[in-house]
Amino acid sequence: MLTVRQLSFNYPNSRPVLKSIDLDFETGNIYGLFGKNGEGKSTLMKIMTGLLFPKSGTSTLHGDNVKKRNAESLQHVFFVPEDFELPSLSIATFEKVQSPFYPKFSKEKFYELIEEFKLYPTNIISKLSFGQKKKVLMAFGLSTNTKVLLLDEPTNGLDIPSKSQFRKVMASAVDEGKCIVISTHQVRDLHSLINHVVILDNASVIFDQPLETVSEGLWFGKASNPDESSILYSESSFGGKTILARNDMEETEVDLELLFNGVLSQPNKINAILKDFHHGPRV
Amino acid sequence: MDFDNGKPIYLQIVDFFYENILMKRWMEDERIPSVREVAMMVEVNPNTAIRAFNHLQDLEVIYNKRGIGYFVSEDGYTKVLDIKRREFMEQMLPDVFKKMTLLNISMDDLKNTYNQQENEKK
């Protein structure tokens, strides 16, 4: 649905931020976009919303190039940036002036989420803390019912109870018609939500797999006396965890942090193992 | 819900179902929360929750009434009891026995400790 092809980008007079990126985002999934700081996660999201223009290549939504910023394609995308400022209005007024642009906006959902986030419609947005502003914007984004929801570091600035609220809300938000992309370097906050992992490194996509494939092909945990040759990646610390080729072993939970570190240091080994697992379209 | 690393999340959700059924919080032939509700409750991707539901459906612990939702099977309680008993006998006990040999604990020691605890409860 949201398709990125041969996309490259660099800021004026600086090294490439993205080089020949190819990605496909489909509905019904929550994508985790991981990468070290400054690896182009935010840039990619801005390009996918049409806020930045690629130097070459395209990002299309239902076949429409998003950089045209057509009103009609913008109705299908909502982007929550990492850092932003909202107009100094009350939450209710903000909703009134902002929501008419989204044909599928659900007022009930918005006020439900505002309540869930322990906010009040009469709150003046400029007087809220950053975390609360973020909740307002996320509640709004979810209520627009756009097909694509892009969240850049959504858990930054949220306290621990809010992170849990956020996961609950996200778990209820995804459905057949929706595609959520979350970029983060805080892998832990979101590991139970994501079902597809994309890892960016050195301006390229070095990993792009559904979690289902990962858990089929790889084994995560503390292995006692593993065969040296089957170790794909191992944490050096004492009692460190390892990634093994799963073969006939029991399925383990995918340790995203371990996977992330493993892919950064051994991309080829890990991708080679997973290449043999094929998946048709998932339900 | 806190997840322990190692066991796949969907199996941990399955355990959560088992517990509710064994504790009689979810009665037989009673409707249980929907996929979305469970996903929200345990803060996971609905796809993961669906996997847990499918797993339980395969084991005939729950069944799906089209358009209405999921229900605990008529003999759901016995089925879960059976599964959990087998799990206990086949997976937990061997570990306990191994530890007992290692620590030189006899069957009588075990019995005594057990009786003592039962008395305390009363």
Added chain:
Amino acid sequence: MAQEFSLPRIGQFIRRDLTIHKGTFVTGLLVSAVLLFLFCTLNMVWDKKLALEEFFGIFGVFYIPMGVLFTFSLFKEFNDTKSNHLYLSLPISIPERLAAKWFTLTVIYTAVFSLLAILVGMLAITVGTVIFSADFNVLSIFTEHYWNVIKVYFVIQPIFLVGAITFTKNRIGKTVLSLGLLALVFLLFNFILFAIFNHSYGVFSGNAIGSDAIDNVGEDFSMMGKWFYGLIFGPIMLVVAYFKMIEKEV
């Protein structure tokens, strides 16, 4: 493309702008009203009357700068790096955005300001008649003085619109500066044109004749020049604004 120009959406966008910038507008208008009142009253101290010409002179002094100021504040969101993500990703097409901004800043602003100014002016005259026993007269917008001021505003407003879009910092200053440079270039351009056309008549040989000729030609060309510059500064600037908006990135 049928969905790319929708009047309801333009209406919603105008409403959004007015709501968000309500504070700025109200403050600006109030300050203008007070100053307008003071200037009108002071004007009556000397000659005991407030002629239409005088009134619309004062009117222009506030109406145009305030319009320029509002133009810049209305584009603040557009250039602010923290708020323009939300602003630029709002599902509204660029022609719609431009139409909404233009309509708010010219038609709506002019209507509101004119009404306010007339009311304040009338109040000032009433006060004037009572205190300085000035002549009473009725202010009306159906005069040439009024429409001249409006014309000037409608022609220069798009220039400031482009300035507000183009520059991210010190926007007013930079726009005025560029305008100054532009005026200089045009002056030079006109002079060269004039020189080319009139060189053969030897207008540059004698000072007196030359300046006479310039005056004459100036009159002849003024009609054409009005149209020429009216066109450049009005519609063409709007087209420039359109392309600037298309090219805008965060």
